[in-house]
Amino acid sequence: MTRLSEDALIARYFAPLATLPGADGLRDDAALLTPPAGMSLVITADALVAGVHFLPDDPPETIAAKALRVNLSDLAAKGAQPYAFTLSLALPGDWTEAWLAGFAAGLGRDAEAYGFALIGGDTVKTPGPLTIAVSAFGLVPSARIPRRAGAAAGDGLYVSGTIGDGAFGLLARRRDAALAGLPAGMREALITRYRLPQPRVALAPVVLAHASAAMDISDGFVGDLAKLLRASGASAEVDLAAVPLSPAARAAIAGQPRLFEIALTGGDDYEILCAVPAAGCAAFEAQARAAGVAVARIGTITAGAAPPLFRDADGAARTFAAGSFSHF
Structure with a gap:
């Protein structure tokens, strides 16, 4: 069975999600991210591994959504609004285009729903389980975020x-x-x-x-x-x-x-x-x-x-x- 090349895979399934100008349609090795005036960036990252964070036979749409949402949860806890994300996808040898199409569809639906734009990442083959890593960028209108430290008696x-x-x-x-x-x-x-x-x-x-x-x-x-x-x-x-x-x-x-x-x-x-x-x-x-x-x-x-x-x-x-x- 003939499979898409890495470049063709990215162009077909993920480039349509790269809506910020600095992402350049995922045609480059890096993106330029400039936060709006008066906003600060909040950055977080989470990795999901098949068999640990989801089951391998879960629907690809929900796997993609979960990969985004666990990062969105981190941003929300810091008071940040979604802005952009990177996606690194390590695919096992048995991946199919049907699976990838479902994954990209789920990713796209959540990216649109939450105002979250893809700006880059990587796609590789792995001998191990499917692994998904997302780095997420959020925006806050100040330099302050509520960290884990700060709770005081009486709160x-x-x-x-x-x-x-x-x-x-x-x-x-x-x-x-x-x-x-x-x-x-x-x-x-x-x-x-x-x-x-x-x-x-x-x-x-x-x-x-x-x-x-x-x-x-x-x-x-x-x-x-x-x-x-x-x-x-x-x-x-x-x-x-x-x-x-x-x-x-x-x-x-x-x-x-x-x-x-x-x-x-x-x-x-x-x-x-x-x-x-x-x-x-x-x-x-x-x-x-x-x-x-x-x-x-x-x-x-x-x-x-x-x-x-x-x-x-x-x-x-x-x-x-x-x-x-x-x-x-």
Whole structure:
């Protein structure tokens, strides 16, 4: 079977996504990126590997979308709006044009929906699994972004959306017996959340205006909270009953209470975790509602360097065996 050359592959599938003038239609080895006047660039990068971040037989459209959206989630947690991205694609030997067409279609739909322009990258062959690396560039109207450091005692602790759906979606995708009792519609909803994260781009300006510290939750709520607190030199008290769960996640936990720990530590949430000074909490909540993004206050930042204190609905302290997913 005759395959496209690298140049022809790029020209057919990816050059149409290079809409910024500085990308030069992907005809060069480099792009020129000039942010609009008065804006600063925020830069992040994420790599996805088949069998680790998605399953090899997932639809190519959703694989492409997830590769963009995990980066968009990082940008949103820094208060940044999408601007441009690079894509490096390491294709295994069994790739097909049909797969690549689906991947490019999914990439194009999300790039258009989020106002995200491709400006370059690389395409190579690999003897290993399919690997996708995206570097994303966002814009903020100032030199300040809410980093992980900055949370202070008395700040409210918030998360966006719902927690645990991505981890449960992977279980559902693998037909884990723990979710066998869930209705089919709920299992499909969880799989969709695993395959297609919902980056909280609309919340970005609200985070930029009010958060003292912020990050996206990708490896698990418990572990990612620990990262934010270490960076801030602070601790926290967390009301576990206030952690927002979707109806599907609640149903899963009701049938298998042990799943609650997986919800809080399993990862693939791609929600925003942030601390907000007490004086700004009401405005933060009001502006999040106006932006159409659900946020829930789940606790308070406290002084000291002790591990966070997690309390069940009855007030009892709870610990977790592992805080988050780790690659190593």
